Amino acid sequence: MLDSFDVAILASLQKDGRLTNRELAETIGLSGAPCWRRLKRLEAEGYIEHYTAVLSPKKINLNVVAFAQISMDNHHPETLKSFLSMVAACPEIQECHSVSGSCDYLLKIITRDMESYEALLSNMLLPAEGIRSTSTMFSMKQPKITRELPLSGC
Incomplete structure (x- = not known):
């Protein structure tokens, strides 16, 4: 199950996939280490499939x-x-x-x-x-x- 911090991480990264861990942690209201662990778990569990740049056609x-x-x-x-x-x-x-x-x-x-x-x-x-x-x-x-x-x- 995803909690509110997990959802906030996913929502923030959908808007800006280039956020640093520090920026992400500040945005969602966590300190750096717990934010990083959650991010790595979301990646490992397949919630985040990959990161990409969106080009202008x-x-x-x-x-x-x-x-x-x-x-x-x-x-x-x-x-x-x-x-x-x-x-x-x-x-x-x-x-x-x-x-x-x-x-x-x-x-x-x-x-x-x-x-x-x-x-x-x-x-x-x-x-x-x-x-x-x-x-x-x-x-x-x-x-x-x-x-x-x-x-x-x-």
Whole structure:
């Protein structure tokens, strides 16, 4: 079980993963050593999976965000393994969700422009074994993007 200090550590690090242990301890109201022990336990128990930098897509010329709905021909293990290997090898595919509803997978894809998206679609997705059809939605604006998880229920 997480107590209020654990939740405070997680909330603080979600907002700023570069906090030093001292800054984190001050923020949550603990001294340095107990804060460090709690942080190491949260990491060891898998509450904190990893640390990363969040880059600006526009600054690195990634301007198109697309959501591709993928319908599969079948769900045989060999077909899914091939599809998921292709997904894992494609850096433009940021997220892959197995979903319920009218399609099997939802992919979040980010590319430079429409031409590069079309190339990815034509050269990787459409020829991939097991894909029956794709349908794409393009993000026009992104009024909210967050990686912070809601911690109110912890």
